[in-house]
Amino acid sequence: MQIQMTLNQKKITAEIEADTLLLDFVRDHGCLSVKRGCETANCGLCTVLLDGVPVLSCSTLAARATGHHVQTLEGLQAEAEEFVGFIADQGAEQCGFCNPGFVMNTIALLRENPTPTDDEIRAYLAGNLCRCSGYDGQLRGIRAYLDWKEAQAK
């Protein structure tokens, strides 16, 4: 079947098998930041934005994205760059394999709620697993970014 979508601001048309998952589709189209960590929609590594809303691309058919705008980390580099340095300062990226999904969901969080509490951050990102960091460094990084942003605004 043929699908059309906007992938990171670029309109594309592609011929796909009906059962193609969005995860495999975007990787096939060069968006290698999107990772598969499980097959059961449990890890959050494959998070992409579908019309600005975070979805798990492992459990979304590529066909579902037809006519919609899909964004991966490749398309949100500038927005990510603003805060990921604060994660790097904590050393909380560790192996890095879960980073893109976590970063995508953090972008979604901060768009939705620019001043989240620690508990709101934990709750929003609860579906993003990380086996290396123990999560606390990621929280410290986001908190440091928010503090910096607040100071900038003053």
Added chain:
Amino acid sequence: MNKGYRYVGQPIRKKDAMQLLLGKPAFVDDITPKDALVVKVLRSKYAHAWIQEINTDIALKVPGVVAVYTYKDVPQKRFTQAGQTYPEPSPYDRLLLDQRVRFVGDAVAIVAAENEKAADKALKLIKVQYEVLEPVLDMHTAKDNPILVHPEDNWIANCPVGADNQRNLCASGSETHGDLEGVFATCDEIIEHSYRVQACQQAMMETFRTYTEIDRYGRLHVISSTQIVFHCRRIIANALDIPKSKVHVEKPRIGGGFGAKQTVVAEVYPAFVTWKTKRPAKMIYTREESQIAASPRHEMEVHVRLGASKEGIIRALDVYTLSNTGAYGEHGPTTVGLSGHKSIPLYTANMEAFRFGYDVVYTNKQAAGAYRGYGATQGIFAVESAVNELADKLGIDPTVIREKNMVREGMTMPAYYNETTNACALDRCLERCKEIFDWEHKFPVRHMPDGKIRTAGVALSMQGSAISNCDVGSATIKLGDEGFYNLLIGAADMGTGCDTTLSQIAAECLECSPDEIEVFGADSDASPYDSGSYASSTAYLTGKAVEKACIELKENMCRIGAQLLQCEPEELEFRGDGVYKLDGSGFASRMDIATKSMVCNTIPAQATVSHTSPVSPPPFMAGMIEIELDPETGGVQVLDCAAVVDCGTALNPALARVQTEGGIVQGIGMALFENVSYMPDGSIAENSFMQYKIPTRLDMGKLHVEFEESHEPTGPYGAKSIGEVVINISAPAIAHAIFRATGVWHRTLPITPEKILLAMPNA
């Protein structure tokens, strides 16, 4: 502790941090061609069976299928997949594909196809007729069971580890120090129990994966997510029965390892396909495969007999470990050793006698392997729980009983190869931990208004730093154009940040910024030999190799500089930006030396040093965990965790802290919910992240991590290891807290709400 270093001890960013955080291509599947053959493995449905007939004719007719291999097609020399120094202590008990299958998930056939759909279809069309055999599933009855997991004649144990395949024994042994029974006979108090730790999965986010191709010289080029490029080379060559020279292994970034990738789990299959077909091939393990056919922690049952005086002086420890290596013996003989050697020495101070005995048995369960902690985790859960039980029985504060008995600096540890603790801040760790945790207020049992119960538990931990008298760490440092440096290593940064910490060591020694050190590794053709990143060896051993290589390079730079300045090298001093004449009359910059090294030069502008150590200095840790337990549901919430670690010098405190936090949280998962249960047919129930629950960010409470530094004289700038010691305190501290809340000691992990509720005294 400020030791006056410039770059060592700085919390600098990891060299690859921004690339990783921005999702740039870095991992095996990102950087290798998409059009490689898809390799998949048909897996046994039976825990124990003999393949009577296997028919691949129909599978081979599936469009896109390139090859299907069975046991008839593979070399018949047995090998081990354990990434260990040759001759490996792990028995040679595997074939790539065997006629006997030994666990649910064991490999039956290999399929290579042009695409995943064709491979999947072919898997379904391979016709196998099994003679189903009775399995050995209970580790307690495995030893001397008439059913043998490895009855074959060509099974080989390379080392004298007490293995006997005719008894289902992968290893066995015992050692005694002192008059054990004599001391026990005069002890006022004896604590005796068995403690069981399950076969937890490392659950690194990137599953096992490997790409293989034939390179321009006709050699097998392997790009794999591995901690052990050199061992991997040997193991692949053994599995394929080809010369070692024909194999070249490199690793890109690794999406987590935790020991899982110290075993060659996936590599052999695409390697075999590529060697046979001469075509590029790739294998990506599914999460299910990583749960059922990988290399998890060894299930161990540790029997502890602890003898003490009524004042709480620990006088004798008798530890017997029964370890289940599963269907194959990877890391079986070695993991078990740590269950005694890294638990008993914690209580060296007054120890008059100890015994440590063990059996490691084969069963028809998933083969175990190396997982962070490597047996120490299991032994420490047992011994630390027993010490907490003793403290409770004697009515002594469990931190006080540890103060009386724990190992301190300068003590010789008979249970740890008679090594002496040259650097040990465990006493300071415990003291500081009590302070930051507020032990006096959090240890007492507190009944909250909503009916929930708050209390806390404590545990100590130790590990090693590299395998003494065995592991080799190496580094090559070379000067390049404009005076930058390349650091070449064979150790594997698997997210731990060793590329960065090793560059900090080099920068400290070469008096330049870590940004001027470009790190490369690991590659079996290009890197200097290194055992690999395991056994908490990289910072301590490879780190020391880096320091020594830099010292040697500085000498060579002085020799080259002497030619430029027309003097003797002894008249020169290296000072970061170049070499200076001691009398102040001349200077040659690093760039000048680099340029000179490329023109009419015979002095190498590089140095390679290999390092090994006769000792394995233990890092230490004290940890305390506060929980809130709901007596109506049995649910446990971790509220607060404090940990103070002595890793010698923390080379990069930010990375050491995150390592510690990550280890604690993995330990929380092991303690509370990472269950591994087998169905009656021998299959694993928790075969996905849906069932196998690893901690989320809602499960770990608050973490407070600090360091009490010591100075290890044999380590680089005083450093010991950090990677493994940090996983050991969570389970015993949580079990302790659950006892405080409920009055019941849980000695089998994980301690689930069901277990807690059913064991409540009023249940």
